[in-house]
Amino acid sequence: MKKKSTFSFSLILKHLTVLFLVLIWTLPTLGLLVSSVRDKDQLTASGWWTALVTTERNEVYRTPIADEQVAVEGGWRIYMPLFEAGSDRSIGSWGLRADEIGLNLPGDKVSLDDGSAISVLESGELDWFSETPFTHTRGIRVFVDARIPPRFTFDNYREVLASEGVGQAFINTLTVTLPATFIPILIAAFAAYALAWMDFAGRHWLLAGVVGLLVVPLQMSLIPVLQLYNQVGAILGVPSKSYVGVWLAHTGFGLPLAIYLLRNYMAGLPREIMESARMDGASHFDIFLKIVLPLSIPALASFAIFQFLWVWNDLLVAMVYLGQGVEKIVLTAQLRELLGSRGANWEILTSGAFITIVVPLVVFLSMQRYFVRGLLAGSVKGG
Amino acid sequence: MIGQITSALMAILFAVGGCALFFVGANVLLDRTLSSRGHMTDLQRQQRDSLRESIRPWIFIGPAVALLTIFLVYPVFKSLWLSFHDANGESFVGVSNYQWALTDPEFRISIRNNLLWLLVVPTLSTGFGLLIAYMTDRLWWGQIARSLVFLPMAISFVGASVIWKFVYDYRGTQGDQIGLMNAILVAFGLEPQAWISLPFWNxxxxxxxxxxxxTGFAMVILGAAIRGVPEDTLEAAQMEGASPMQMLFRIVIPQIVPTIVVVWTTITILVLKVFDIVLAMTNGQWDTEVLANLMFDWMFRGGGDFGRGSTIAVVIMIAVLPIMYWNIKRAREDEQ
Incomplete structure (x- = not known):
């Protein structure tokens, strides 16, 4: 009996621990997503976890001066709506001193020393009445507890897409990513087949070389390739920062993993198929095109997802070889730019960040199976 | 905008089509020029066959070798060469770039921080990954939990930086904290902090x-390894009355050590190259500089100092070498 109760206690503990960990891993992203659709004033006034409840904010207003009084029956009146027309805000309480903000309810009348009376309605309308004309040249301050109901909007997205250059950057990223995903697949597939099934001198050295290149840090290539591009640009009279340059760079940097993954997969295909095809007189080219390539589609898909995510999310290669011009800047670089220039505008940053991560997230979620398979092939088997 | 999309699509067609055309064309050309059909002796035919089939692998692998050479092999040697030359790569300066590195305060901070990163990140990623993989292994909602922990793998470093900068946000001591971390601190009656600019802890x-x-990466790989642990060893331990934690440390971990090492080294390599996060969060301010960001900085600082930049790249490369050696050795053993 005792054994059983400790068992279920540890089970609850296990559920709670996993739940806690999952929350840590999801809350930051959830916060971004929620914040990106909040009204930008609310976003800076209260935490995103309060997005669904009415926020209260202490605000201070100053009444108009005597010039704006109007004569009414029995006296003089100063009127001012505290909130903009059409606002859904309301007044929770109000007062005439900062420490008396909770003193009066909406609609209460407060008499001043000069015999006038002031009141603030729930709708935020301030009404100040006096039997004698007002003479003050400086308005008095009114402290209110403004209640702001939750408000969600896509304005942040509209703004960030149109005027912060994120829309253009999205197209630029797409222009970089698609060719930089497909070119290496094609080149690597041929190379992987050769390494797996063709017999030639130096095959083992090449394979060892590919495994070695897998871990060469990108940093080693940055400067020499940049110099190379500058020279080529100068000789051919073309700009040294170009989409072609970025595609080639991503292809070069992605090839080791591509060749490695595809070779491992192709080497695992049954030998008998190849041999019987050889017997029938098929050339290596035919075997590759008609047998190996169709059979390798799962591995091709795995690598395609890797490369797609890597290129889409890359900042370094794009910054060095594509630059920061408006017509070429990619999403990640644009987002970093916004972090610098609009660092305090969370409505821009959250919606901008979400736009940069939404495509990889969709690809990732819909093709997780292939991605996991690729991960396992890349790290558990060998290398 | 439509124009750019069209030209992007054209580029894809052009690039992929060009590659395909190369492979098909080269193979057809080879078959034509070294055809073994027609009038010839058996010996001639055999010679042609073997010549043709010894050329063909290089058509298959040629483009890959060329690209790998241009973008990875040549740059390794060139960077090494540049590290012994001045800012423009014009005159030989011996080891003075390395001497500069040893005495430069920024470089020293970077080395210290990189060591910290190397110590902390692979350890905690692997640790959390293992823990979550083990705990969710037989949970009915384990699949959902794993997917959620795995999700950040799809997010760019810059995107993740924005997400976490928001978590660390600091609003001064007036008004509500909108950063989760400071809000929690305030809820417990503690002082909010401007975390990002707090040296060392940042x-x-x-x-x-x-x-x-x-962590998601570690979790997936280790999860697969855990599922490979023989059922009977786990059952035997359970019969003996071992607690779940005892089973993890005594039964599961010893059997998946090779996988843990692979995960650890993979993350280690990634950590050595960490750049985007530091650039986006602090750009190395408040003592958070790391080698990869410092290298990027020197590439462009004052018109670009390729000597010093390359020197820093070489230092990163040297740190990777042991792992590279070990990987190649293991891959060759697998081949045998």
């Missing part, structure tokens, strides 16, 4: 971002 806050991303 390093760990940047590390959290990479750990957050990489």
């Amino acid at each position: 390093n760990f806050l940047l590390m959290v971002i990479l750990i957050w991303i990489q």
